[in-house]
Amino acid sequence: MNTFVLKLIAQRLALGLLLLLAVSVLIFVGTQLLPGDVAQSILGQSATPEAVENLRRELGLDQPAWIRYFDWLGGILQGDLGTALSNRQDIGESLWGRAGNTLFLAFWTAVVAVPLAILLGLVAVRYQSRWPDRVISGTTLTAISLPEFFIGYLLIYVFAVKFSWFPSVSTVYSSMSLGERLHAIALPAATLTLVILAHMMRMTRAAILNVMQSPYIETAELKGLGTFRIIARHAFPNAIAPVVNVVMLNLAFLIVGVVVVEVIFVYPGMGQYLIDHVSKRDVPVVQAVGLIFAAVYIGLNMLADIIAIVTNPRLRHPK
Amino acid sequence: MKKAHHHSAPMHPTLDTLTQQAKQGTLSRRDFMRHAIALGIAAPFAGSLLSGQAFANTGTPQRGGILKAGMQGGESTDSLDPASWTSQVQHSFGQSWGEALTNVSPEGELTPRLAESVESSSDAKTWVFKLRRGVQFHNGQEMTSADVVATLERHSNEDSQSGALGIMRGIESIRATDTYEVTIVTLEPNADLPFLLSDYHLMIQPGGGLDNPAAGIGTGPYKVVEFQPGVRQIAERFDGYWNPDEYGFADQIEITIINDPTARISALQSGQVHMINRVEPRVVEMVQRLPNIVINNTSGRAQYVFPMHCDTAPFDNNDLRLALKYAINREDMVERILRGYGSVGNDFPINAAYPLFPAGIPQREFDPERANYHYKKSGHNSPIVLRTSDVAFPGAVDAAQLFQQNCAEAGINMEIRREPGDGYWSEVWNKQPFCASYWSGRPTQDQMYSTAYISSADWNDTRFYRDDFDALAREARGELDQTRRAELYQDMAMMVRDEGGLILPMFNDYIEATLSNVGGWSANPMGEMMAGFALSKCWLAS
Secondary structure (H helix, E strand, C coil): CCHHHHHHHHHHHHHHHHHHHHHHHHHHHHHHHCCCCHHHHHHCCCCCHHHHHHHHHHCCCCCCHHHHHHHHHHHHHCCCCCECCCCCCEHHHHHHHHHHHHHHHHHHHHHHHHHHHHHHHHHHHHCCCCHHHHHHHHHHHHHHHCCHHHHHHHHHHHHHHHCCCCCCCCCCCCCCCHHHHHHHCHHHHHHHHHHHHHHHHHHHHHHHHHHHCCHHHHHHHHHCCCHHHHHHHHHHHHHHHHHHHHHHHHHHHHHHCCHHHHHHCCCCCHHHHHHHHHHCCCHHHHHHHHHHHHHHHHHHHHHHHHHHHHHCHHHHCCC | CHHHHCCCCCCCHHHHHHHHHHHHCCCCHHHHHHHHHHCCCCHHHHHHHHHHHHCCCCCCCCCCCEEEEEECCCCCCCCCCHHHCCCHHHHHHHHHHCCCCEEECCCCCEEECCEEEEEECCCCCEEEEEECCCCECCCCCECCHHHHHHHHHHHHCCCCCCCCHHHHCCEEEEEEEECCEEEEEECCCCCCHHHHCCCCCCCCCHHHHCCCCCCCCCCCCEEEEEEECCCEEEEEECCCCCCCCCCCCCCEEEEEECCCHHHHHHHHHCCCCCEECCCCHHHHHHHHCCCCEEEEEECCCCEEEEEECCCCCCCCCHHHHHHHHHCCCHHHHHHHCCCCCEEECCCCCCCCCCCCCCCCCCCCCCCHHHHHHHHHHHCCCCCEEEEECCCCCCCHHHHHHHHHHHHHHCCCCEEEEECCCCCHHHHHCCCCCEECEEECCCCCHHHHHHHHCCCCCCCCCCCCCCHHHHHHHHHHHHCCCHHHHHHHHHHHHHHHHHHCCEEEEEEECEEEEEECCEECCCCCCCCHHHHCCHHHHCEECC
8 A cells, every 4th residue: 555545545635524524414414494383293283382382492493403403513523422302312313323223234245245335236247148047037027126115015025925034023132142033134134125126236247257358367267267266267357446436335225224124023223213303304314314324425435435446456556 | 990990980870770771771872971960970981880881892812922013103212201292002001001080982982990989069160070099100100189189280381392291281280189189170061071181191200200201201001111112112010000800811911013005914924923003094904815814903082184284375265165165076985095994084083082072064975066166156266275295194195186076076176285204293274274194082072172173272283263163162072961061062063074174084093913812902092002992901812
């Protein structure tokens, strides 16, 4: 690792932070634009006008927006995400539990899905245009074409209701052992795997096929190397950059975009937490979750960039 | 039930006889009530003497096991503070760990809970509640009048955000007149006061919950073990509970929040939960065919409505209001929107689930010609805008379209404006002059009318401002003679039906499902999940 790469990484980090700051402004402004009154939404249809008025005063909604922005930003920089308006719980505390669950599901899905997608991609290239390629492409395409709630219900019907192998309600608690947790998340993880598999597999396949046209692959073939060895050792390393990008995008999806799966499997992740609070106009929570989601996206994309730089000699040693 | 009722009112020899007669069937409920009231028995409790003993639940409760419910209506924003409760999960969990002074039976009569008995002065303004002795909070403290007074005062504080604030506003003073006696004085005569104190927000908490409102400590049959808002809530049987014969059979109860209707049914089907709420009408028939699942259908007080503002053009014209009331096909709506799981409404917010229901009022029918007559008479001819949204009630958008078609038959041009669900309750309902909405009903007629139909009501969503109606409501509220009261309620219902701004096409049933090994289920029109008592009154049969 030379100083140039370090400088490049530092630059990316700084850019990422700047972007995050800009996003924080956008999130703050956006949440101010939401229609409806926070106090009214919290108290619901059966709120008395007095209660609404009292709550508004208590929440400090009478202060100007920019004061509230800097209060909020200052709090976050000190690691204080604030207190939820709706149930007065510390946001950090309840959010980390939810974030932990989301990461747990995302991690185990990724552990299964990423190697599987890449392996299937390699196999598809090896048997290009022959039946293994067709079967892999066909099934993954079918899986991605089905809406995720449908896949979820299908898995529930077969594996929870018919065979009773796995629970249909995937609620996880702190008192569960790792084994119990893995058993609980089997169906949502399987659903998510089917959803993201095709995207990553097809990108792996396309990127490698692209490289397969290069002269050095021909050289490797002429040297008499086996096809799979050529793909895995010679073609794949040069196809990593686009694959990493797609993998990172899918990982980001696993963290920020799985609310449908959370609802179907009753999984206590961040998506449901965010939606509950949006509908209650619980602005501090929406802002905190929004910021975390933005950070995840920016962070993973930055990571993809850095991996692309580190794995690409041309970027590593610019002329 | 029995244990509770021996103390419920000062036993009078004649009353004993009456109770016997009623149980033997020689005295009708109505007569029993009338005689009991004539005796000067604290009126509301008289009914409970009868209901508790004569209509006792058959079947033998079994103890043990973990009773699990999968419910819609919980969010990660929920709190254990009873003042903040709005949804059915909080309601059901709250009824399991907390107790109010009184309860209302499925027959609509008052039953004692933490109060043993209640007596009123003859003007129905001063109410004396005698508290049960030796009741323990989950923290080991004994419940006394100080806790009751502090709880009720917390909810009556204008600064509180309590959902019961509206109820408490009519109260002048709350005093502890003895360690086990609380005296409440109301501003105006109110024969319903003990009913109002059955409200699920008014769970008695130690010290009124002032220091920690969300501590989740009450006197109920279960004590809170785990509270994960929007995910799962667990409580285990409280060993020191005072009434174990009636409540608290399972060792532990659990509510898992399952907001997706399909996920709820598959959780029930795969045995992960024993009971679920809100089965969608369109799947009831399919669910019924599944083995080991029982559908429990309860006609309640909940209603789907289209309120019009009586003070806003064009709805300030009673002919136009009548035109719209005649231009809605209620039977068709019950059939299509509720799939038959409900009953037609009659444009006043009361149905037979309420005590003193005015049964003699003729049903308003779909009559396009009459609607057209009133429409022409109103002189209005531009399109009438009806706002609706999926959150107004399940099927509200479809219902609005049916209404539009019905109106077209009557020559009335209706325009539907679909509003976003977000912000519907703050921006559309009670703001726009005509929209779709729902009401879940109230414990008494008076409370329903005081909540939404008297001039000073907090949610007068039909803008019905009528001094003569207010006067009737006030008179009925203070009237201890039930016959006279029933007459007053009939007059009020007619006034709302013929001159008010409420279009009430249907009362929706509560549809819930249990596994067949759940015992003790009995319908309660007061609310969902046996009015919140399902978890503390049901048991698991082995």
